[in-house]
Amino acid sequence: MIRALIISMVMALQAGAATYFVNQAGSGAADGSSLGNAASIATLNGHTSSAGDIISLNGTCTSQIIPHDSGSAGNVITYRLESDFDHATASGFTDGAFKITSKNFVRIDGQNAGKIRCTANGDGLANQATVFGINLSGCIGVEIVNTLITNLYVHVFNTDNTTGARNTQAITALNCQLLTVSNCFISHAYYGNIWYSDTTGVRTNWMGFSNTISHCSTAYFISNSGGSDTISNVTVAGGWIQMGVNWYDTPNANHIDGIHTATGSGPVMTHLRAIGTKYSGDPSAHSTSTIYLTDNLNFVWIENNYFSASNNTSAEGFVDFNLNSTAPTLQVNNNTMVGIGTGSGGGIGILVHSTASTVVRFKNNIISNVRYGIYDDTGNVGTWDTDYNCFAPIGTCGIINASFHDTLAEWRTATGAESHSINTDPSLGTDGTIGTSSTAKDAGTTVATVTVDRYGDSRPQGSAYDIGMDEYTAAAPPVTVDTYRALRWRNLRR
Ligand SMILES: [Ca+2]
Numbered sequence: 237m238i239r240a241l242i243i244s245m246v247m248a249l250q251a252g253a254a255t256y257f258v259n260q261a262g263s264g265a266a267d268g269s270s271l272g273n274a275a276s277i278a279t280l281n282g283h284t285s286s287a288g289d290i291i292s293l294n295g296t297c298t299s300q301i302i303p304h305d306s307g308s309a310g311n312v313i314t315y316r317l318e319s320d321f322d323h324a325t326a327s328g329f330t331d332g333a334f335k336i337t338s339k340n341f342v343r344i345d346g347q348n349a350g351k352i353r354c355t356a357n358g359d360g361l362a363n364q365a366t367v368f369g370i371n372l373s374g375c376i377g378v379e380i381v382n383t384l385i386t387n388l389y390v391h392v393f394n395t396d397n398t399t400g401a402r403n404t405q406a407i408t409a410l411n412c413q414l415l416t417v418s419n420c421f422i423s424h425a426y427y428g429n430i431w432y433s434d435t436t437g438v439r440t441n442w443m444g445f446s447n448t449i450s451h452c453s454t455a456y457f458i459s460n461s462g463g464s465d466t467i468s469n470v471t472v473a474g475g476w477i478q479m480g481v482n483w484y485d486t487p488n489a490n491h492i493d494g495i496h497t498a499t500g501s502g503p504v505m506t507h508l509r510a511i512g513t514k515y516s517g518d519p520s521a522h523s524t525s526t527i528y529l530t531d532n533l534n535f536v537w538i539e540n541n542y543f544s545a546s547n548n549t550s551a552e553g554f555v556d557f558n559l560n561s562t563a564p565t566l567q568v569n570n571n572t573m574v575g576i577g578t579g580s581g582g583g584i585g586i587l588v589h590s591t592a593s594t595v596v597r598f599k600n601n602i603i604s605n606v607r608y609g610i611y612d613d614t615g616n617v618g619t620w621d622t623d624y625n626c627f628a629p630i631g632t633c634g635i636i637n638a639s640f641h642d643t644l645a646e647w648r649t650a651t652g653a654e655s656h657s658i659n660t661d662p663s664l665g666t667d668g669t670i671g672t673s674s675t676a677k678d679a680g681t682t683v684a685t686v687t688v689d690r691y692g693d694s695r696p697q698g699s700a701y702d703i704g705m706d707e708y709t710a711a712a713p714p715v716t717v718d719t720y721r722a723l724r725w726r727n728l729r730r
């Protein structure tokens with residue numbers, strides 16, 4: 237009886253929805269009613285879908301897919317990439333394997349098996365052709381989930397310069413809102429994600445959750461350049477960004493970042509959250525930063541991240557604020573930053589370059605094994621609301637406009653802050669977590685926006701917040717770092 241009731245409820249919910257089967261090799265006359273009667277891509281591109289419909293994509297595909305219709309809020313049209321779906325072409329499409337223009341509430345679900353790739357785009361100048369994986373323009377409510385996008389361009393260090401590779405982009409989203417990219421694997425493209433705006437309009441809720449991104453020059457490039465445009469509510473949470481090896485074989489000023497935001501001098505980006513992500517890898521010395529946030533920003537939270545350099549560290553810090561705006565609210569809380577040494581070349585924890593007086597709020601951060609802890613290179617930090625940080629081991633605790641303050645005591649005098657910060661080694665594990673005897677345990681302060689740690693453990697445990705991205709619990713962390721991407725946003729939300 238109950239089972240029948242549930243079935244009838246499900247059927248009611250799906251009333252009107254249809255599954256449309258598609259295969260590259262489908263007959264032009266097929267109606268898509270079954271896999272054996274699958275429609276071709278060309279037929280699909282002219283097919284009218286309704287909200288709630290599922291497009292089942294099967295087999296190897298070499299044609300561009302152009303969604304024809306919009307779904308509705310809560311009733312999306314789903315493009316379901318079945319386990320054998322492989323969008324594989326030699327050099328890809330200059331405007332996207334999926335090209336979605338002014339369509340709303342469309343979902344692409346790779347089901348952790350379906351993929352989009354180029355087969356000929358190996359290393360070499362000839363393979364720097366413009367190619368997009370998924371190309372969105374003017375869309376609302378598009379979700380891209382569980383999808384593998386790879387090999388748009390495979391760069392190998394020091395065999396070719398990569399000026400032309402900039403237009404190899406896994407996910408491009410122009411003038412969109414309510415964009416979600418989650419649980420995707422993205423590799424081998426200049427940009428993993430490039431989300432941007434070039435005209436004035438509503439740009440809000442751009443979200444990347446639990447994505448694994450590697451071998452890209454920049455994992456997320458987020459920008460606006462149109463008129464008085466404002467982008468609001470940008471979130472990158474969870475997942476793992478492995479910094480790409482130097483894409484510029486002649487070192488220059490081009491960016492190689494994990495997250496890079498840019499607004500130009502007019503537009504503003506506000507409410508930006510970078511939370512709970514692991515950043516690792518070898519940025520080959522002239523990565524600009526692991527997180528590089530530039531121009532007109534306000535309300536920024538960088539929390540619960542684990543930054544771990546390997547052979548080299550970011551040239552301008554794990555976190556770099558490069559600001560034109562006046563007195564933005566910047567918060568960097570409960571991060572763990574581990575560099576490659578306290579001597580020359582050991583890297584910078586947090587760098588602030590501001591053209592106007594600004595306020596910084598840095599609490600509960602571990603800045604370990606780096607050359608410089610905090611670097612205010614213009615001297616424009618007007619208020620140091622910084623405390624409960626751990627600087628150890630450290631080369632120089634902080635710098636203000638070329639004045640070096642090597643020890644924590646000197647740094648306290650220079651800033652008038654950091655009275656509860658510590659300089660004893662937190663004894664981090666190889667995964668950046670802390671043990672029961674760590675000096676970081678119970679040495680932090682309550683931060684209202686940080687209610688869990690990177691693993692979802694609630695804060696505080698014991699007598700107080702721990703410093704760093706891990707709140708110690710007697711039990712092992714619920715997941716290992718490498719499987720962290722499986723954690724969903726619900727575990728990270730504040
Ligand atoms: Ca604690």
Ligand SMILES: [Ca+2]
Nearest residue numbers: 693706707708
């Ligand atoms: Ca924990």
